[in-house]
Amino acid sequence: MSDVAIIGGGVIGLSCAFELARCGRSVTVIEREQTGFGASTVAAGMLTPSFEVELTPPSLVELQLDSLRRYPQFIADVETAGGLSCEYRDEGTLWVSRHRDDELELDHLCQIQEDRGLPARRLTGRQTRQLEPYLSPRIIGGLLVETDHQVNSRKLMIALRAACLAEDVEILEDTTVNTVERTRGRIALTLQSSDSASILHADQVLLAAGVWLEEGLVTPLPTIGMRPIKGQIMHLTGQPLVNRVLRNSDVYIVPRAGGKLLLGATEEEQGFDMQPTAGGTLDLLRYAFEILPGLYDLYVSEIDVGLRPAVSDHQPVIGPTDTQDIFIAAGHYRGGVLLAPATAHWITEAMIGGQTPAEIEPFGIDRFVQESRVEAAG
Numbered sequence: 608m609s610d611v612a613i614i615g616g617g618v619i620g621l622s623c624a625f626e627l628a629r630c631g632r633s634v635t636v637i638e639r640e641q642t643g644f645g646a647s648t649v650a651a652g653m654l655t656p657s658f659e660v661e662l663t664p665p666s667l668v669e670l671q672l673d674s675l676r677r678y679p680q681f682i683a684d685v686e687t688a689g690g691l692s693c694e695y696r697d698e699g700t701l702w703v704s705r706h707r708d709d710e711l712e713l714d715h716l717c718q719i720q721e722d723r724g725l726p727a728r729r730l731t732g733r734q735t736r737q738l739e740p741y742l743s744p745r746i747i748g749g750l751l752v753e754t755d756h757q758v759n760s761r762k763l764m765i766a767l768r769a770a771c772l773a774e775d776v777e778i779l780e781d782t783t784v785n786t787v788e789r790t791r792g793r794i795a796l797t798l799q800s801s802d803s804a805s806i807l808h809a810d811q812v813l814l815a816a817g818v819w820l821e822e823g824l825v826t827p828l829p830t831i832g833m834r835p836i837k838g839q840i841m842h843l844t845g846q847p848l849v850n851r852v853l854r855n856s857d858v859y860i861v862p863r864a865g866g867k868l869l870l871g872a873t874e875e876e877q878g879f880d881m882q883p884t885a886g887g888t889l890d891l892l893r894y895a896f897e898i899l900p901g902l903y904d905l906y907v908s909e910i911d912v913g914l915r916p917a918v919s920d921h922q923p924v925i926g927p928t929d930t931q932d933i934f935i936a937a938g939h940y941r942g943g944v945l946l947a948p949a950t951a952h953w954i955t956e957a958m959i960g961g962q963t964p965a966e967i968e969p970f971g972i973d974r975f976v977q978e979s980r981v982e983a984a985g
C-alpha cells in the first residue's frame with residue numbers, strides 16, 4: 608500500500624515522484640521496462656520556450672516559462688539528492704538564417720519574443736559567425752535567445768532515478784500496469800511482471816505513461832486520443848564544433864560534453880514504429896550540413912528514435928480526472944523535459960492540496976470530456 612502510485616518512469620513520472628516524496632508522500636513508480644525507456648531519454652533536452660512561441664497558447668508559454676525558472680533549483684535538488692550530474696547548460700540558443708526568407712522569419716520571431724517579454728538579440732551574419740566560427744559562410748544573420756538552456760536528458764533520467772531512490776521512492780521496473788480501478792474508497796492496480804501477477808493498492812494514482820497511456824492500460828478515463836509522433840535524432844562525435852544550440856526552422860544542433868553533437872529531429876506520423884530510416888537520417892544531415900559544413904568529418908555514433916506523446920491540441924494534460932484520486936500528467940509532446948519541473952510542482956499541489964491550481968487549469972482532462980459531449984450531441 609502506497610500513498611501514491613505513479614504509472615510510468617519517464618521524465619514526468621520520475622519528476623512527480625521526486626517532488627511528492629520530498630513532500631512526505633510514500634511513492635511507488637511502476638515502469639514496464641526500465642526507467643527512461645520512453646521518449647525522455649531520446650529527447651534533445653532543449654529548454655526552449657522560445658520555440659514556436661507564436662503558435663503556442665499564452666497559458667502554455669506561461670507554464671513553459673514557469674518551468675524554465677524552476678530548472679536551476681530542480682537540477683540542484685536532483686543532483687544533491689542523487690549525487691549525479693545532469694549536465695545542465697545555459698549558453699542560450701542561436702537561430703541562424705541562410706536567406707531572406709529566414710531573415711524575415713527571425714525578425715518576426717524577435718518581435719514576438721519581445722512582445723511576450725522574452726529577451727532576444729538580433730545579429731548580423733558577421734556577429735553570428737563570431738559567436739560560432741564553424742558556421743557556414745552562407746549564414747547571413749542570427750537571433751540569440753540567451754534565456755534558452757539545455758540539459759543532457761540521458762544524464763537527467765539517470766540522476767532523477769538516483770534522486771528518487773534517495774528520497775525512498777520505490778521503483779518497480781519490468782512491471783506493467785494492466786488496469787487501474789477505484790473500489791471501496793481506494794485504488795487498485797493490477798501488475799504483471801515476468802514471473803508474477805499482483806495487486807497494488809494506493810490512495811492516489813498518477814497516470815504518466817507517455818504515449819502508451821491508451822495502449823493496453825485500462826483506466827476509467829475518457830478517451831483523449833493520445834498518439835505517437837515519431838522523432839529520429841542523430842548522435843555525432845569528434846572535434847567540438849559549436850558552443851551553444853544552433854537552429855533554424857528545419858533542424859537543431861545540440862552540443863554535449865566531449866565534442867558530441869545531436870542533430871534533430873524528424874516529426875513523423877508513423878504509429879508506434881521505432882526504426883530509424885534512411886530518409887530521416889538524410890534530412891537531418893542535409894539540413895545540418897547547410898549550417899555547419901564541418902560536421903562532414905564527424906563520426907556517427909548513434910541514431911535514436913523516440914515517440915512524443917501528443918493529443919489533438921498538442922497541449923499537455925495535467926490535473927485531476929473525473930475519478931476521485933486518479934490524476935494525469937501526460938501528452939507533453941515536444942516539451943516534456945522543459946515542462947517536468949512545473950508539472951511536478953503543480954500536480955503535487957493538486958494531489959496534496961486537493962484544489963487544481965490556476966496554472967494548470969487550462970490543461971485539464973475535462974476539455975476532452977466536453978469535446979466528446981459536443982460530438983455526441985451533434
Ligand SMILES: Cc1cc2nc3c(=O)[nH]c(=O)nc-3n(C[C@H](O)[C@H](O)[C@H](O)COP(=O)(O)OP(=O)(O)OC[C@H]3O[C@@H](n4cnc5c(N)ncnc54)[C@H](O)[C@@H]3O)c2cc1C
Nearest residue numbers: 615617639645646647651652653784817838913943944945
Ligand atoms: C527526438 C525527440 C526530441 C525531443 N526533444 C525535446 C527537447 O529538446 N525538449 C523537451 O522538453 N522535450 C523534448 N522531447 C519531448 C520529450 O521527450 C517528451 O515530451 C517527454 O519525454 C515525455 O515524457 P513522459 O514521461 O510523459 O513519457 P515517456 O518518457 O515516454 O515515459 C513514459 C513511460 O511510461 C512507461 N509505461 C507506459 N505504459 C506503461 C504501463 N502500462 N505500465 C508501466 N509503465 C508504463 C513507458 O515504458 C515509459 O518509460 C523530445 C522527444 C523526442 C522523441
